[in-house]
Each structure stands twice: as structure tokens, then as C-alpha cells.
Amino acid sequence: GGRAAAMSAELPCCVVSVGEGPEPCSCSGVILCRGPGLVLCHAAVFSPFLQPGLEAWSRHEAPPASVLPPGLRIRVLHAAPKPDTPPALQEHEAQPLALTRCEAFAQALTGVAASWCGGGEAEGEAEREAAAVLPWFAWLRVPGLDAPGGGWTPWSSAGDLRKGAALLACGSPFGALCPDLFLNTLSGGVLSNAAGEGNALLLTDARCLPGTQGGAVLVGPAPSRPRVVAVIAATSCGAGGPGLALLCSLHAVLRSSRGLLRQLGEPPAPPAPLAAVPGAAPLGCVALVESGGAWGSGTLLAPRLLLTCRHVLQAAQPTTKTPPATVLQARPVFATAEASPFDVAVLELTPISPGCRTGEAVLALGFGALGRACGPSVTGGVLSAVVGAPPVMLQSTCAVHAGSSGGPLLQPHSLSSHSTPLESDASFPFILFALTRVAAPLTDRKSSSHSGAGSIAL
Known part of the structure; x- marks a missing residue:
């Protein structure tokens, strides 16, 4: 009990209340500094008091102090x-310093914000405001x-951080409602996904209830003091949302607030690198499966076998995308009946040619020019040039002549190609085209190449 009470008091979280009356607007906040006393929270708590309202969030530049009413x-x-x-609750008056828009977070939000603003296209002023305010945060001075x-x-x-890393969300559900019960509530989860520069946008499955916006997300196992890594921007309980909380990297907020922090004295020192955070997930075993207009996930059982759900497959030929973003064709080899x-x-995955990179050294072998007068030339x-993703055709500077068609093109990986002739009398010996194995999956040939000019006969 004593350790739990001490840990609760050490947590850098608080409740921010704005306005008068028995039910002020409230949310969670993070105590980031005590010399001077600074609190960071989400700016949505100020929305009811903004003048002229939605327009203030629509601008990219920081709004002037006049957007908030005096007093x-x-x-x-x-x-x-x-x-x-047990720790005692203390209340302090605060003054607004600035409203800051986190640019890296805003850029990463593209295509994501609607999931936290009604579950679809925004309809009405309330939904538009919710989407516009997401990248905004408020700095408070608390003497x-x-x-x-x-x-x-x-x-x-x-x-x-890496996906699967253990996270601890800290906030006060329902804001100022019954802080004796809800202040500094903890919820464990993992890093579900991340996007943007320096992981500016993060998603977690830690349960974040309404009112925890502005709370801290921590990393670091006990008994070491946990570190703040992100701020809760939207909770996991929005109507129609995906059940994940939306987080903004604290580093991204600090970078967007450099000018303000310089005015307050020394900005925070660059963070020390994190030691290995427990729980990083082995992402190499999962793949995205796309089939027609449907998509789903798959589990790699072997280098060329993927397990998925039958309902993911449509009439179209499925493709898979495995980390790091390798696109493969696939064909079903087994599927249960719909009933x-x-x-x-x-699914069986079609292998592709390894490592086709522009500028890589290659060798061409064949009986060009001299024919059977001697052995093959190199x-x-x-x-x-590499055409297609995955590559279906390669262009090389190897010198080839009439009679080279059908020979192999070798890479350091021993990838080969077989050429086919062009219907042309012209010859350009330093231009060679090759078709990779993907273009001919039903044969043992790894690729086909031709030498010559003009159009390419496939």
C-alpha cells in the first residue's frame, strides 16, 4: 500500500479544469517541469471558450491570446x-501560455482522424471541430x-519504440469528476502502431476513458522511474472508433514548441535513448493479404506458405505484402467450404528475384558473336533500370550480341535470365533487357532477356 501511494504521487499527471461553475470543462494533463512549473494538456478543453470558435483550430499558426476571454x-x-x-490533493491556479499545433502529428493524422470523429466522414460543426483540434495542445504556467x-x-x-512495446497510460477518467477515485488511473497496453516522422502518431490498446485526453503515456518497467513518451490525444471509447487510443509523441510536441520553451529558459535536454522496452513484436510473421476489394491479414507458416481466413479471399488473384513492404503474388492451395x-x-507465395537494385553488378553469359567457335562469352x-514492383523486367549495360538471346544474367545471388530474340535487324550491344522469374511462374526459367533496339517483345 505504501509503495502504491508513493508511486501515485510520483506520477506526472494532473487534472486541468477550465471555467467556473459546478461542472467546468476538464481533462487530464502532464506536469512536465517544476522549475518553472509547466503543464501540458490537450487544447480541446478550451474549445467552448474560443473566440471565434472553429476558425482558431483551422489556422496553422498559433492563435493570439485574444482567442480566450480575459479572466x-x-x-x-x-x-x-x-x-x-496517502498523497493529498492540491489545487493551483494556472495561466495559459500558448496553444501549439504539433505539425508532425498533424501530417501523420491524414486519413486517420475520421476514426476518432464519429466513425466516418465528419458531419456538422462538432465533428469538424473535433478533427481540427486533434493536433493542438495547450501549455499552462502553474506557479x-x-x-x-x-x-x-x-x-x-x-x-x-517498436510495435508491441509495453506502454502505461496515466490519466484521470472523467476529468474533474471525483478525483479522489479517478486521479492518476493507470492502464496497461502495447504500442499497436505508429506513423509519421519519429513516430509522431502512435496507437495503443491501453484503455483510455473519456477525460484522459492530455494524460501521459509512460515507458520503463518498475522499479525505475517511468519516462513520458507521449500524450493522449483521443481516447479509445469514441463513437464508432476502432477501440484504440490516439497518442501524440511528446518529442514532436516539444519540437513544435521550441520558440516558447526558449523564452522560458533552457529547453529540455535531448532524451537519452531508451533501453530495450519489453514486448517488441516479431513483425516478420504477419502479412497484409489483398484480394479484389477485400483485405485481411495472414500468418507466415514457412517462406512460401501463408495461413489466412477463407472469407478474406475474393474472386481476384490474391496478393500479399510482407515486411518490409515486399509485394508477392499468391494462389490458394487450400480453403474450407463457405458452409x-x-x-x-x-496460400502459396510466388517467389521473386532477390535484391534487384539499380547499379548492382551483373554478368551476362552466352554464345553471342562467336557462336560455337569457342565456349560461352562473359x-x-x-x-x-528495374521495372515493376515486384520487378518484372531488368535492364543491364552488359555487352551482348546476336546469339546471346536465351543466356543467363547473373547477379551475386546467382539469379539467372534467359533471353529471347527481337524481330529486328538493329543491335545495341550495351542494352540488355531481362524478364524476371515473376513473369514466367509456370516454368523453371528465372527470367528472359533480349538485346536490341526499339520495342520490347514479351
């Missing part, structure tokens, strides 16, 4: 440690949090 009351509630007793020798709360860059309760399918060059 607006802002309070910060936090747990203060007391020796040998009551100043502490002698106080510094910055430990934090780290989200760019060090079967077992929804299973197995010429060297580089891959000058």
Missing part, C-alpha cells in the same frame, strides 16, 4: 506526496508547482 479561470489539481500518509531545484520530468523519444465452421485458407555491367 478565464484555469485550475490544476494534482496529488502531492506526504510522509507516511504553485514551482519547486527549488525543480527540473524536467524524465521523458524519451517515441522514435525508439464450414472452420474459416481457413492456405560480359560485365550493372543493372541500369
Whole structure:
């Protein structure tokens, strides 16, 4: 019990209340510094008080102080440690310093925001405002949090995290409602996904209830002091949402606030790299399966076998995308009947030529020019162009002559090609075209090449 109380008091979270009356607008916040006392929260808590409202969030530049009415009351509630007793709740007055738009987070939001704004295309002013305010955060100056020798709360860059890493969300569900019960509530989860520069946007399956917006997301196992890595931007309980909480990297917010932080003194030091965070997921075993207009997921059972669900497959030929973004053709080799309760399918993946990179050294072998007067000739060059993804045709600078058609093109991986002749009398010996094995999956040939000019006969 004593350790739990101490840990609760050490957590860098608080409740931010804006406005007067018995039910002020409220959310969670993060105490980032105690010298001077600074709190960061999500800017949506100020939406009801903005003048002229939605327009302030639509601009990219920071709005002037006049967007908030003079005399607006802002309070910060936090747990203060007391020796040998449960932490006491303390309340302090706060002043708004700035509203900051996190640009890296805003760019990563493209195509994602609608999931947290009604589950579809935004309809009406409330939904448009919810989407517009997502990348905005508020800095508060709280003199009551100043502490002698106080510094910055430990934090780290989200760019060090990998999918599957363990996260701890800290916030106050329902904001200012019953803080004795809900203040600094913890929820465990993992990093579900990330996007943008330096992982500016993150998703987690940690349960974040309404009111936890602005709360901290922490990394680092006990008993070490956890570090703040992100701020909760939208909760996991929105109507029609995917059940994941939307997070903004703290590093991204600090970068967007450089000008303000310089005015307050020394900005925070660059974060120390994180040690290995437990739980990073082995992503090499999962693949995206696309079939017709449908998509789903698959599990790699072997280098060329993929397990998926039968309902993912449509009439079209399926393709798979395996990390890191390798696109492969696939064909079903087994699928349960639609009436079967077992929804299973197995796909065979078509192998592709390894490592076809422009500029890579290659060798061409063949009986060009001299025919059977002597053994096969060898010429060297580089891959000058790679066509298609996955590659279906290669262009090389190897010197080839009439009679080379059908010979192999060798890479350091021993990839070969077989040429076919062009219907042309012209010859350009330093241009060679090759078809990779993907173009002819039903034969043992790995690719086909031709030498010559003009159109390419496939």
C-alpha cells in the first residue's frame, strides 16, 4: 500500500479544469517541469471558450491570446506526496501560455482522424471541430508547482519504440469528476502502431476513458522511474472508433514548441535513448493479404506458405505484402467450404528475384558473336533500370550480341535470365533487357532477356 501511494504521487499527471461553475470543462494533463512549473494538456478543453470558435483550430499558426476571454479561470489539481500518509490533493491556479499545433502529428493524422470523429466522414460543426483540434495542445504556467531545484520530468523519444512495446497510460477518467477515485488511473497496453516522422502518431490498446485526453503515456518497467513518451490525444471509447487510443509523441510536441520553451529558459535536454522496452513484436510473421476489394491479414507458416481466413479471399488473384513492404503474388492451395465452421485458407507465395537494385553488378553469359567457335562469352555491367514492383523486367549495360538471346544474367545471388530474340535487324550491344522469374511462374526459367533496339517483345 505504501509503495502504491508513493508511486501515485510520483506520477506526472494532473487534472486541468477550465471555467467556473459546478461542472467546468476538464481533462487530464502532464506536469512536465517544476522549475518553472509547466503543464501540458490537450487544447480541446478550451474549445467552448474560443473566440471565434472553429476558425482558431483551422489556422496553422498559433492563435493570439485574444482567442480566450480575459479572466478565464484555469485550475490544476494534482496529488502531492506526504510522509507516511496517502498523497493529498492540491489545487493551483494556472495561466495559459500558448496553444501549439504539433505539425508532425498533424501530417501523420491524414486519413486517420475520421476514426476518432464519429466513425466516418465528419458531419456538422462538432465533428469538424473535433478533427481540427486533434493536433493542438495547450501549455499552462502553474506557479504553485514551482519547486527549488525543480527540473524536467524524465521523458524519451517515441522514435525508439517498436510495435508491441509495453506502454502505461496515466490519466484521470472523467476529468474533474471525483478525483479522489479517478486521479492518476493507470492502464496497461502495447504500442499497436505508429506513423509519421519519429513516430509522431502512435496507437495503443491501453484503455483510455473519456477525460484522459492530455494524460501521459509512460515507458520503463518498475522499479525505475517511468519516462513520458507521449500524450493522449483521443481516447479509445469514441463513437464508432476502432477501440484504440490516439497518442501524440511528446518529442514532436516539444519540437513544435521550441520558440516558447526558449523564452522560458533552457529547453529540455535531448532524451537519452531508451533501453530495450519489453514486448517488441516479431513483425516478420504477419502479412497484409489483398484480394479484389477485400483485405485481411495472414500468418507466415514457412517462406512460401501463408495461413489466412477463407472469407478474406475474393474472386481476384490474391496478393500479399510482407515486411518490409515486399509485394508477392499468391494462389490458394487450400480453403474450407463457405458452409464450414472452420474459416481457413492456405496460400502459396510466388517467389521473386532477390535484391534487384539499380547499379548492382551483373554478368551476362552466352554464345553471342562467336557462336560455337569457342565456349560461352562473359560480359560485365550493372543493372541500369528495374521495372515493376515486384520487378518484372531488368535492364543491364552488359555487352551482348546476336546469339546471346536465351543466356543467363547473373547477379551475386546467382539469379539467372534467359533471353529471347527481337524481330529486328538493329543491335545495341550495351542494352540488355531481362524478364524476371515473376513473369514466367509456370516454368523453371528465372527470367528472359533480349538485346536490341526499339520495342520490347514479351
